[in-house]
Amino acid sequence: MLKSNLYLDYAASVSANPSSVHVLGMLAKKKLENARKKIADILNVRSEEIIFTSGGTESNNLAIQGAIWSWLEKKGKKNLPHIITTNIEHPSVLETYKMLEKKKLAQVSIVEVEKNGIVDPKKIKKEIKKNTVLVSVMYANNEIGTIQPIKEIAKEIKHYRKKEQKSFPYFHTDAVQGANYLDLNVERLGVDLLSLSGSKIEGAGRVGVLYKRKSLPLVNIFGGGDQEQGLRPGTENLEAIVKFSTALKSVQSVKEKETKRLAKLRDYFIAELLSIFSHCALPGLPGGTLADKKFKEVPLIINGDLENRLPNNVNITFPKIPSDLLVIELSAKGIMASSKSACKSSRAEGSYVIKALRPDSDSEIGGVRFSLGKNTTKKDIDETVKALSLILAKLKKWYT
Amino acid sequence: MLKSNLYLDYAASVSANPSSVHVLGMLAKKKLENARKKIADILNVRSEEIIFTSGGTESNNLAIQGAIWSWLEKKGKKNLPHIITTNIEHPSVLETYKMLEKKKLAQVSIVEVEKNGIVDPKKIKKEIKKNTVLVSVMYANNEIGTIQPIKEIAKEIKHYRKKEQKSFPYFHTDAVQGANYLDLNVERLGVDLLSLSGSKIEGAGRVGVLYKRKSLPLVNIFGGGDQEQGLRPGTENLEAIVKFSTALKSVQSVKEKETKRLAKLRDYFIAELLSIFSHCALPGLPGGTLADKKFKEVPLIINGDLENRLPNNVNITFPKIPSDLLVIELSAKGIMASSKSACKSSRAEGSYVIKALRPDSDSEIGGVRFSLGKNTTKKDIDETVKALSLILAKLKKWYT
Numbered sequence: 019m020l021k022s023n024l025y026l027d028y029a030a031s032v033s034a035n036p037s038s039v040h041v042l043g044m045l046a047k048k049k050l051e052n053a054r055k056k057i058a059d060i061l062n063v064r065s066e067e068i069i070f071t072s073g074g075t076e077s078n079n080l081a082i083q084g085a086i087w088s089w090l091e092k093k094g095k096k097n098l099p100h101i102i103t104t105n106i107e108h109p110s111v112l113e114t115y116k117m118l119e120k121k122k123l124a125q126v127s128i129v130e131v132e133k134n135g136i137v138d139p140k141k142i143k144k145e146i147k148k149n150t151v152l153v154s155v156m157y158a159n160n161e162i163g164t165i166q167p168i169k170e171i172a173k174e175i176k177h178y179r180k181k182e183q184k185s186f187p188y189f190h191t192d193a194v195q196g197a198n199y200l201d202l203n204v205e206r207l208g209v210d211l212l213s214l215s216g217s218k219i220e221g222a223g224r225v226g227v228l229y230k231r232k233s234l235p236l237v238n239i240f241g242g243g244d245q246e247q248g249l250r251p252g253t254e255n256l257e258a259i260v261k262f263s264t265a266l267k268s269v270q271s272v273k274e275k276e277t278k279r280l281a282k283l284r285d286y287f288i289a290e291l292l293s294i295f296s297h298c299a300l301p302g303l304p305g306g307t308l309a310d311k312k313f314k315e316v317p318l319i320i321n322g323d324l325e326n327r328l329p330n331n332v333n334i335t336f337p338k339i340p341s342d343l344l345v346i347e348l349s350a351k352g353i354m355a356s357s358k359s360a361c362k363s364s365r366a367e368g369s370y371v372i373k374a375l376r377p378d379s380d381s382e383i384g385g386v387r388f389s390l391g392k393n394t395t396k397k398d399i400d401e402t403v404k405a406l407s408l409i410l411a412k413l414k415k416w417y418t
Numbered sequence: 419m420l421k422s423n424l425y426l427d428y429a430a431s432v433s434a435n436p437s438s439v440h441v442l443g444m445l446a447k448k449k450l451e452n453a454r455k456k457i458a459d460i461l462n463v464r465s466e467e468i469i470f471t472s473g474g475t476e477s478n479n480l481a482i483q484g485a486i487w488s489w490l491e492k493k494g495k496k497n498l499p500h501i502i503t504t505n506i507e508h509p510s511v512l513e514t515y516k517m518l519e520k521k522k523l524a525q526v527s528i529v530e531v532e533k534n535g536i537v538d539p540k541k542i543k544k545e546i547k548k549n550t551v552l553v554s555v556m557y558a559n560n561e562i563g564t565i566q567p568i569k570e571i572a573k574e575i576k577h578y579r580k581k582e583q584k585s586f587p588y589f590h591t592d593a594v595q596g597a598n599y600l601d602l603n604v605e606r607l608g609v610d611l612l613s614l615s616g617s618k619i620e621g622a623g624r625v626g627v628l629y630k631r632k633s634l635p636l637v638n639i640f641g642g643g644d645q646e647q648g649l650r651p652g653t654e655n656l657e658a659i660v661k662f663s664t665a666l667k668s669v670q671s672v673k674e675k676e677t678k679r680l681a682k683l684r685d686y687f688i689a690e691l692l693s694i695f696s697h698c699a700l701p702g703l704p705g706g707t708l709a710d711k712k713f714k715e716v717p718l719i720i721n722g723d724l725e726n727r728l729p730n731n732v733n734i735t736f737p738k739i740p741s742d743l744l745v746i747e748l749s750a751k752g753i754m755a756s757s758k759s760a761c762k763s764s765r766a767e768g769s770y771v772i773k774a775l776r777p778d779s780d781s782e783i784g785g786v787r788f789s790l791g792k793n794t795t796k797k798d799i800d801e802t803v804k805a806l807s808l809i810l811a812k813l814k815k816w817y818t
Contacts, residue, residue, distance in 0.1 A: 040754040087521070113641035239639060240475055252510070253617045
């Protein structure tokens, strides 16, 4: 018997290339397609509607740039396509729109969310024009955890398409933040494109997924091989893809139970904060100032809607204390919080999401985001509240 | 002491996000920069000249599309940029050029390689025009293993730039196939952009690297966060990046020895094939027909230059036998060979690289590639030659 020491290439010796014709390649191909089927079943779609990418950023870019180029290749650059989005999308959506505008390849309308971080579907509908090829609204926000009314927006878009007898605008949702807790059934959501990322699902490999409705035309961003129907050339990251499919299935199985548990913890956290910071800071928003006399000048704002939010997200602002400072102080006490999207952390400005909620606020102040996870307990919440009190005492000079 | 159970997000619980401000993020950032430094040292460049991508396909696309858009943003779409390449580049280069032409964003000149699979630097030089922004020639070919005269082409380009007092055309090389065996010193090579991929280095994670000379302007393909100087947004695949840096360092340390060992095996393999297939098949090319009477009608061609080729590559053609058939027969005997780039395996046509060497050959015939690796021994070669003889006897009807 011959041993297969004479390999196609090094890749084959580690894990075979699913696009190779030989036996190892065929076995790899089977693994790839099994993973694809598993994900398709969770989304209630067909296997061929699942495209693997390198991550959430690429999935969002492929959905947006792919739809834009499909229009441009058909209609030319004189009749620019129009796209609609909101002002609190992830940078991989917002910056892609800005980039397309800069390259003079698209026109963009940015709809502002309400004070609670939720967009009004009617305002989206109002922006739809004859050349609107795409609407992109995120499922849940990465900083403030607010859940957008995807089904309602989908209804408005379908209504428009039916009335005008057109196949577009297409509806894309960046569901990266929703994978662990929200309904991923594409039929129920009513979207045409949906992005997921392995980096937000525990145990998943570093890959992205883009669901693309079969009938929707999309143009690839990368030139290259025939992988993923030519929509995403490049050797498939098989190991990470298999991990992703297993991890997504696993979070789906505990989703309901875990959502309940975390929502309870989240609400307890918020209640504790509000009980200490007892008096409302800004009209119409939950919050308060610290009951304790020495903290009485520290108002607190809970950012984002309290009902329609991810079960694992709490985001707060102390309007006089820069959030970056709080994050560093919390980190020193072993609590990993965040002041804005890590993707934008190298910039000096504060969170553009918090700024979108309160345009007249000091942009340096921002908000502090706490994300609860499967290991988070009530004790962690208590210790965090206690740590915050100690930090506020230390940072007295910022508010007195 | 507080435990860090209150995570920024799930990503943090697995491996922290290097762009996060908290302690875990800072530790991750340090790991990322150490890996970058390690790679920069091997290439003899500065750390900030190393950009991490998702793989070789993306590295090539970023180099090409990035340079094209940098021109377009400066000079507008009326004065289209011109690019020069060869007809045996990897699909992630060739198809990217075709895509840019289709989108009416660039003009492309494709220089044909010589019969031996090597491009003539003078022919590249001849194609340079006033609007040539980029020349892209691969370091070593993925199918036939031929090594291109990168230093000579670099000299021609530098000479032109000096004469015209211009900073472009820039010179890009896809070095994905060369990482294990060839000199990666950018200064000696004289290139401005160089692509590497983890999928071709044993033990490396599934990431890509793009070296970009500091002064060279490049525009990002993806819209998104600030990672990789904004040139490649998206959460860094830290685990794979660290693996890549360690693996690249490791192959560099055994490169010389392994190159010698494999070149000897490769030449033994070719000699064995030629000793059986004793008489030259096509004028000017090495090859022959089988000495054994029953095989006398089977000519053999060794594809690609015998001197300037990767130490681990042997590519042969039996002009009457479709290569796909041979690959399947070899696979059944436990030998993993390949008939064309796995990236193009879903297409019915044969290898475009073999077609480039002999334009009048039957496109179904193609070539069979054998890649030797660190586990390959003389015994494997002997068994492969024996297996080929058995297969040829079985496939008699194809050539009698």
